[in-house]
Amino acid sequence: MPGWVNFVVAGLLTGAVYGLMALGLSVIFGVVRVVNFAHGEMMVLAMYGVILLQHWLGLDPLVSAPVVAMALFALGYALQRGLLNRFIARPEHQQFLLMLGIAGLLTSSMLMVFGPDTASVETSYALDSYEVGPLILDKVRVFAASGAVLSMALLWAFFRMSRTGKAIRACADNPTGAAVAGLDVGRFYATAFGIGAACVGASGTFLLLLVDVQPYLGASYTLLSFIIVIIGGLGSMPGALLGGLLVGVSEGLSAYFVSPSLKSLFSYGLLILVLLVRPQGLLGRRA
């Protein structure tokens, strides 16, 4: 088996987690039309939440994923209801600045509380791996990817099958029409923001199995989320997954064929290519 196959598989597994992370950004923009510049910082907050849950209650990160996702849902819901709703009708640059302000506030607060050093979770399976023929699959990567795919499937079912999900889609497609039909658009916007934040919370939990966390980590993941949703198509759920997988695989292959230090270069290259050839993203709808 060629050596690059291991890199492709590892890239796909990591890419699934990236996909869930970017999905949160895509849901928020797709419904509320606000670009969440505090996306990565919210994820870092979730990661610290997982560490605290393990420290206080001894919870395994996979068990704390739904708890952290619910906590982030509450945070996102409150943020939208209490603050962002006032900015919905304002110029976009004011929304950007508000979100950047929230990002800075979160980073500084986490720095004060948790300090600048890296932190991680400890699990009994952290150093285990599966051997499937010539492939070696990192156990935490398999768990993280499975959790991410399951979360995305649940979210897809929620938007397709539940009344609330359908109502949120109606608000996204035509807020005026939805309001005329009697839907409380503000509440559904807050629910959508909460769902996006919950995706971030869950992806943060899964990502924490793969990387260590420190307060400054957020900005790089906000940027990565943007790259993924732009490649996949802003507002598209399958697009976020596809974008995540493509970025994960491109990172793996560039690490193998070129240099691990240059793995991000290919993500940016992919982004520029998509912007040139298909500006709405691979699965995005033309505006």
Added chain:
Amino acid sequence: MIRKIDRRSFGIGAAATGAILAAPAIVRAQGGRLRIGSLLPKSGDEAETGQFCQGGIDLAKTMVKDMGYDFEVVDADTESKPEVARTQAEKLIHEGCHILTGAFDSGQSLAIAQVCEQNGTPFVVDIAADPAITNQGFKFVFRNFPTAIMLGNNGLALFAELFKATNTHPKTAVLMHVNDTFGQAMVRGINGYDQHVGLPFKIVEDIGYSRDTNDLSAEVAKAKAANADLLVVVHRLNDIILMIREMVKQRYQPMGIISPGSPGMQFAQFFRALGKYANYCITNQPWLDPKQPLALKVREAYGKAHPDQNMTLEIGFTFEGVLICADAAKRAGSTNPQALVEALKATHITDRVMLGGAITFDEHGQNVNLPSAATENLNGKPMVVLPASNAEAKPVFPMPGWSERG
């Protein structure tokens, strides 16, 4: 009698007052008790190691005084950034520090060296390996730490000794290194050694990575794919922990993991993070001299103050940094910068902590009496395995497999 103040006498008085107020540091710097400014990265990327180094400074504050020296230490944090190191050095000088010591990191130490040179303040580098620090003709900079070339040469010379002592013959190696100033300098040292002396193995893959990385899976997979006998590493603390975790997960098991001189694999945090997987890693590095009474006293005192930490070279060198400053001031009988520099040039300290001869400085301000020892992590602590004359245990090489550890 009331004396009238005319415009001329007011002007003279104002100028005199202004001159005194404007130059407090200069006035203070000429005499009085020695003030040593200590700069370390106590927050930021290198916070963990910087805090660790502070242990050596804190010990020196009492133990060096007990040796008959009079001084005070003013601590400062470089935040792991060269630009902050520069402003903190300027601040310490402005606050009246007569001499500075620090700063663990080469980039930060170089920034401090430039400030000291501009201000005419002596600087004793306690830990930093970039040869540029003592190769630029600085007149106020002295270093009691091996250059990257010395570290590399001394450390690499021990590879052949290790293979001879264990009757092993690895033919190939992968070099994984952090891409910061220290890492780059070490790689230059390794390549230079290979060109001029020759390594006992061939480096088949050279993999660099960012200092602030949080995922080394691709790098480790690439190293594994090279299928080399040995892994040679130049690292910091966090990245070497990430690297070994990935190696265990990916079942990448070379004959050994050896560093020609890097901070991390000897730290207690490394053992706590990796448990049994921390064992059998080897670092060739300057180390404590167990035959020196001062080294034993420092190790004992450090053990009492920090029962959860291992005494390492960082403690020894930061301790010696303060000792060198205090010794120079005592011999100079003054805190005048030029007198301190002349005293530093004549340094000859035989009662020391680290392995090697007396502390002296050559014409570049570099101490060249700094050999390395091979320390291997055995039973949860670093132990000297080479040179044989200083060994506390026999080297275990090749290392046992990940799954073969109890």
